[in-house]
Amino acid sequence: MDLLYDIFADPFVQMAGMPDFFVQVLWEGFVTGTLYALIALGFVLIFKASGVFNFAQGIMVVFAALTLVGLYQAGVPALLALVLSLGVMGTLAVSVERLVLRHLVNQPDIILFMATIGLSYFLIGFGEFIFGGETKSMITSELGLPTGSSVVDFAGGIVIFQHIDIAAVVIAGILVTSLALFFSKSRIGRALRAVADDHQAALSVGISLNQIWVIVWFAAGIVALATGIMWGARSDVSFALQIVALKALPVLILGGFTSVPGAIVGGLIIGFGEKIFEVYWGGLLGGGVEGWFAYVIALIFLLFRPQGLFGEKIIERI
Amino acid sequence: MSSDQSTQTADGRTIGGPIMEVKDISLKFGGVTAIKNISFDINEGEIRAIIGPNGAGKTSMLNVINGFYHPQEGQIVFRGEARTAMRPYVAASQGISRTFQNVALFEGMSTLDNIMAGRTLKMKKNFFWQMLRFGPAEVEEFEHRKVVEEIIDFLEIQAIRKTPVGRLPYGLQKRVELGRALAAEPSLLLLDEPMAGMNVEEKEDMSRFILDVNDQFGTTIALIEHDMGVVMDIADRVVVLDYGQKIADGLPAEVQANQDVIDAYLGVAH
Amino acid sequence: MFKKVTTGAVALAIVSTLQIAPVSAQETLYVPLLTYRTGPFAGGGIPIANGSADYYAMLNERDGGIGGLKIVTEECETSYNSQKGVECYEATKGNGALVYNPYSTGITLQLIPKAPVDEIPVLSMGYGLSAVAVGEKFPWTFNYPASYWDQMSSIISFIDTQDGGIKGKKVGFIYLDVGYGKEPIPLLESLSESMGFEVVKFPVAGKEMQTQSSHWLNVRKENPDWMIMWGWGAMNPTAIKEAAKIKYPMDHFIGNWWSGADVDLKPAGEAGKGYRSANMAASGTHFQALQDVIKYVVEPGNSQADPDTVGSVLYNRGLYNSVVVAEAIRTAQEIAGHANITGAEMRAGLEALDLTAERLAELGLADFTAPIKATCENHGSGGSIFMQQWDGSKWVRTSDLIAPMTDLVRAELEAAADQYVSDKPNWKTQSCN
């Protein structure tokens, strides 16, 4: 009976009893969810245009952030370092296309997927080789990002908003909007969608698949850099973050592999869900449930809706 | 079964009563109707052809018969047992075997293994014996190997026994696929365009194999084919589909003379 | 072509195996250093490894080694991973290793049962299994200057002196959820009963080190009066930042000595002001021994360390570790009567170690740390814990030595040691009379 109360009643009593705290939990969930969504967005960009399930997206996030901080520590001014990091991500996109994808064009998806696992190992080694293995702090204020916090009185308590979190949400919003515009308005964007729908058709109207790959990987690199800055500002930069980046996988399951709105909604569901579950129910299980909650939710979800929230149902043909 | 209805054909084969009856089958994908209200039957021992233009619903019909698609309406009676939906492996265990329009061999396996795969349902030895491999499991393996070797001889593919099927030319792959379907010793064999993409010589070989199978093993065969010449030569009866509906059913000669069929093939506007 | 590459690789593999195979170093003192310069804990591992290696290098340069024999060190990368740690142990033990400093509680736990079999002592300085301080039960293992339990008891007695005592207070314990972080829990729980305070635990899984926002939301929900942290690596700066985010009073947040390095607080900077941590050795380069290290090793460019990090908390801790080992070697050489000692003789040296204040001054380390006096019964010494506080840019020592609750802790340690030995029928103990 006590157990039933703890599971079904007590958490809600707590939520109602401390509404300011509940709002704080929601805000944390919202910010984390936004960041998950950003990582997932990188996956979706590449998957949509090339059918490659890029396992290395999470590593690219850390790699981009590490490059930025590493350059700054080497004496490059912050904003120049930012530009150079973009250049590095561009170079990475070109190299990945030249050295990896080009040679694996007609291989099964699964081979490409495994190649991206190889790529992530390579990037970890390469990043640490160049910039060293120690944890680095993000150069938040040097980049002109806000660092303070605002305390808002709410329902007899307080809610604390970190300015960097607000910035993260705003930047994520801008990024998503501009990507959406890019895809719907620009010539390249339309070409990308053509590729997503039908490789052959895209080729026949004169779009080079290789260019498209470079562009999407570069776009994913930009998203990775933005995500890396935000994650880094929250929790410092090191490859230990890669485990967090894996959380983008359940986000994708929820949202579907090809849907940008899916990535955002999925990210937010996981973000809200795991914070609320950890804070109000985690204690019953001894805590630390955040590590698997997202995956288990995705697993249960898969059993009922394998194509994701926004994915199309696939009819198998023989 | 239903032997009272059996008849003799000109070439001396025995054709029995209906082994399968398809009754009022309708199949929809979302809003699209693939098959609408189709009924026909297949008699034991006959070669039954299903023809029709592209998109007529022929392959969907085969998929319904062996349980891969579940129709929204209608039922199928196989050997007197009626059912509406079942899993493909249940169909297989009841003796329905098939080949595919686009060859669906197990590409990573050799010809021998592919045909052995057709024997899956006949092999009974449990996990324990499989694990040890000597004793009963080995004896069983050899018994089935013998049957498979007979099929290999029958189809004249001895030379490619150990070749991975992915490396075989298309015509041979089709032949291996037929072998795999035969290995299950089916009572109803479904062939989905067995001669698609073949040259004349290969088609002749394949026609010969199909007739031999029917003749020697008495296997009932339902086949989809585009080549009207072949169909007219080997089929006992023909059913014609167009836009998911049945437009004709009967002996090859009758069907050939049917005006609806001629229209459908010549593309007269509906 | 490929065949050649393969053959080459195989040949190389064989050659390299032979190389690693025992080449007993006869006339040197061989000290393998299990380090981690990579992986999630590299931030702490690097300065420790540098401090440790640089002191031996300095002894070789300045004094020509110890007792006339050069110290040969060999680094083996563990990435703070037990499996790699054991591999390093296996790879180096045959070379005449004198002592192991695993620098990971996980690896220490693996090595504890191996030490008596291979007769190579393990010195887990301020980490590892607390119970090894009971020398009768663990002849081959040492953890001075203090065990985790000593340290926890000192932190609790420090809290007891603040704000009118600990009784009736709520103490939060945030820890890395591995062997290391769980180590002090039994003592914390028994103290909470005997001293009447409440404990709330916040485990942080290894892979969540850098995402602690939920944990600190929970801290805010529970609102403890004090927070104690057993963190390491990337967990520390994240925890301090998150604490600042929820506006937890920093001077009520106390880390153990693995949660109080410069690298942990630099990211938070001003926001971390007031945060306290325990420590065992002073930071800074104003000691003669450190000046010698700079002169003989760092300036000639023979150190892997960034010169700025020399004298930082963890660099000095690594150096302190080497000081203890060097002194134990010297003691062992005196006992054995010859310079080229074995692992077993080293054990005797560690057990007879008497690092007095005078000796520290001779070493150029006056007031660097508290004296260590090991005995047969006590392999943990039990002292040398003081508090330091972050002033926004550097650490400031703010307390004298805080003695652990030795009586209480010793009883608990003995119980734990008995427990450890109880299911090991052939465990080698020693009698100390």
Added chain:
Amino acid sequence: MIYRETGQFKTNYKADNSIFPILQDRIAIIFYLFVAFIVIPAFGSDFFINSMMIPFLIFALAAIGLNILTGFTGQISLGTGAFMGVGAYSCYKLVTIFPDTNVIFLIVISGFFSAAIGMVFGLPSLRIKGFYLVVTTLAAQFFLEWCFIRIEWLYNYNTSGAIEVPRREVFNVIVTGPEAAAVTQYLVVLSIVVAMTWIASNLIHGRIGRSWMMIRDMDIAAELMGVRPLYAKLSAFAVSSFYAGVAGAMMVFMWLGAAEVESFDVNHSFLILFMVIIGGLGSIKGSFLGAAFIWMLPVVLRAFPKALGLDVPVATVEHVNFMIIGGLIIFFLIIEPNGLARIWALLKQKLRVWPFPY
């Protein structure tokens, strides 16, 4: 001219169906076994046996397990590390609950626990494929890791959270615990690995193995041939996890001596997957080659600069090691997706016509 199959005619199915139809291959196997059982125990140094051979064999067994699932049945899994953990923790519980039972027997029994857990997490594979399955196996990985920390009963409420291997004897020979001789442990591991490899090979060459490969190559056709996906996939998950479980139990009991949850983390899942990819998907021989390659490579890399007299910091070697492994994976996928096993076969092909070029 040495490696020839000409003139070796098979006159019955038994001979033709045997796993090594060519005489020279049979001789080679006997030679390998001779080296493994006689030469290495007699001449190998403790380090070689303890840090090279034992882990190599254990990882090879885990790789065979994953290969059954991924290479033969086509289901990608990133949960191998956790399934190894299930084996290790069950073995620890069994050994402490039944202290007098033969520990080797218990190691094998613990595989059944991991098989059961593997089947539970294999259930989603009936509805989902490919990348989606990767996520469910990751769910298994992270959920089980959490269990290994949070369910204290699993490690007998040990404060350190680690499982420590107690000393156990079999026929008065110490088999586990720190006092056990490396050679004894090696022989135990070797025997189990050889026996289980033989069983895996039997399964793969029989009906069950064929049904796995049918599911892998064309699941729809397989179902139409009468393979029940439920049985085929779940049996693959069960057998695969059984192998992983036994490997995990041996990893702790025969090699590490103690383990925390980090010994079963997702990095181990990756490590085993790399072994399978580099060795060759769908090849038992490849599992051995891949395990040898991935396990020995870092050792070689570490020794390499030293052999050349260069003083390279260990950290750099470690970073380069990551780069090389990552690069090699991509390299293999591009050049030879079938891995070392295929390269091995090509070498044999060359040997067959040697000394003539064609």
